[in-house]
Amino acid sequence: MEIYDAVVIGAGQAGLSASYHLKRRGISHVVLDADAAPGGAWQHRWDSLTMHDVHGIAALPDSRPPGTPDGRANTVVPAYFGDYERTHDLPVLRPVRVDRVVEAGDLLVVRAGERSWTTRTVVNATGTWTQPHLPFYPGGADFGGEQLHTVSYPGPEHFRGRRVVVVGGGASAVQLLGEIAPVAAATLWVTRREPVWRTDEFNPDRGREAVALVEERVRRGLPPASVVSVTGLALREQEAAASLLGAYERHPMFTGIEPDGVRLPPSAGAGPGELWPADTILWATGFRPAIGHLAPLHLRSEHGGIRLDGTTAVTDPRVQLVGYGPSASTIGANRAGRVAARGVAAWLGEHGAEDVA
Numbered sequence: 001m002e003i004y005d006a007v008v009i010g011a012g013q014a015g016l017s018a019s020y021h022l023k024r025r026g027i028s029h030v031v032l033d034a035d036a037a038p039g040g041a042w043q044h045r046w047d048s049l050t051m052h053d054v055h056g057i058a059a060l061p062d063s064r065p066p067g068t069p070d071g072r073a074n075t076v077v078p079a080y081f082g083d084y085e086r087t088h089d090l091p092v093l094r095p096v097r098v099d100r101v102v103e104a105g106d107l108l109v110v111r112a113g114e115r116s117w118t119t120r121t122v123v124n125a126t127g128t129w130t131q132p133h134l135p136f137y138p139g140g141a142d143f144g145g146e147q148l149h150t151v152s153y154p155g156p157e158h159f160r161g162r163r164v165v166v167v168g169g170g171a172s173a174v175q176l177l178g179e180i181a182p183v184a185a186a187t188l189w190v191t192r193r194e195p196v197w198r199t200d201e202f203n204p205d206r207g208r209e210a211v212a213l214v215e216e217r218v219r220r221g222l223p224p225a226s227v228v229s230v231t232g233l234a235l236r237e238q239e240a241a242a243s244l245l246g247a248y249e250r251h252p253m254f255t256g257i258e259p260d261g262v263r264l265p266p267s268a269g270a271g272p273g274e275l276w277p278a279d280t281i282l283w284a285t286g287f288r289p290a291i292g293h294l295a296p297l298h299l300r301s302e303h304g305g306i307r308l309d310g311t312t313a314v315t316d317p318r319v320q321l322v323g324y325g326p327s328a329s330t331i332g333a334n335r336a337g338r339v340a341a342r343g344v345a346a347w348l349g350e351h352g353a354e355d356v357a
């Protein structure tokens with residue numbers, strides 16, 4: 001039976017960065033990826049998302065940044081990742097969807113159906129795309145129109161002439177409203193909290209402060225917040241037309257969903273709120289970490305998140321989490337991959353594995 005020093009689960013930005021740094025350190029490993037092709041979650045992003053729309057994709061370690069500004073993100077980034085895997089000869093196996101990681105004495109066994117890999121350490125890099133978050137609202141099951149999540153956004157044409165409710169206070173809601181409002185019959189933007197608009201220039205210091213806030217959450221074992229929730233939102237030139245149409249006038253969450261639309265909260269002193277008739281509810285309500293396969297290791301704290309020291313799981317230092325919480329961005333994922341490889345090397349060094357740099 002082969003025993004790996006590390007198994008990386010997931011071959012998005014975080015998994016590829018980790019694999020690159022493990023390889024540089026001479027640490028034997030394999031990368032298991034659920035997708036049939038390179039590209040991580042980028043290959044599943046909607047067609048209208050161009051490289052001009054994304055907020056900037058950091059170059060993977062020891063490579064140049066991807067692609068032209070006009071290309072589609074769901075083809076440019078996967079091509080870049082594919083090249084990267086080949087150039088650096090990274091040991092990626094696909095498609096392999098890991099369903100659980102279990103303990104076997106000092107070792108860990110990573111299982112995917114009937115197949116398994118035995119390893120001393122695991123670097124989890126499974127992202128969030130496979131865990132869209134759909135909050136529960138009363139009446140949702142009786143809605144006569146259609147309900148979609150960002151994960152299956154079909155592009156703006158689909159919404160032509162429709163009355164669309166967009167739910168969520170993050171960057172995706174802002175971006176999708178920018179595309180939909182100019183073609184829809186009407187849009188209604190609802191969020192639980194008043195959105196925080198960024199008024200000053202976003203700069204590296206603001207970015208670092210935002211990441212530090214999310215880092216503090218995972219140090220305490222809280223579920224990670226999205227980095228955008230602490231950096232604030234900004235409108236770009238792509239959103240100008242929607243802005244002129246009033247699409248970014250935010251409304252508080254509806255009180256319930258009815259067959260023909262959503263019931264708005266009552267205005268102060270008035271009776272029940274009015275019904276906003278809707279054809280579509282688009283849930284831009286984000287994602288959760290895809291970590292169900294780690295459940296047998298009982299890593300979650302009493303607060304519901306996984307407590308991390310850097311990228312190392314505090315309750316089981318054999319496990320590293322990258323692309324999780326503060327490292328859930330391309331630049332964060334790059335850095336986390338390097339830190340995780342160092343964490344793996346430290347564990348192997350302390351536990352008697354030989355030939356580890």
Ligand SMILES: Cc1cc2nc3c(=O)[nH]c(=O)nc-3n(C[C@H](O)[C@H](O)[C@H](O)COP(=O)(O)OP(=O)(O)OC[C@H]3O[C@@H](n4cnc5c(N)ncnc54)[C@H](O)[C@@H]3O)c2cc1C
Nearest residue numbers: 010012013014034035040041054055098127323328329330
């Ligand atoms: C719409 C959108 C736009 C964004 N735009 C930007 C941006 O402009 N700039 C930026 O820096 N960040 C952006 N982000 C965030 C960024 O995409 C991610 O944080 C970053 O790509 C990190 O990727 P990752 O490797 O953690 O995850 P992913 O790219 O999701 O990769 C995870 C990989 O794990 C695999 N996997 C999942 N579960 C399993 C399993 N059980 N077994 C085996 N494999 C598994 C998947 O197949 C996938 O290949 C955006 C996010 C979204 C949702």
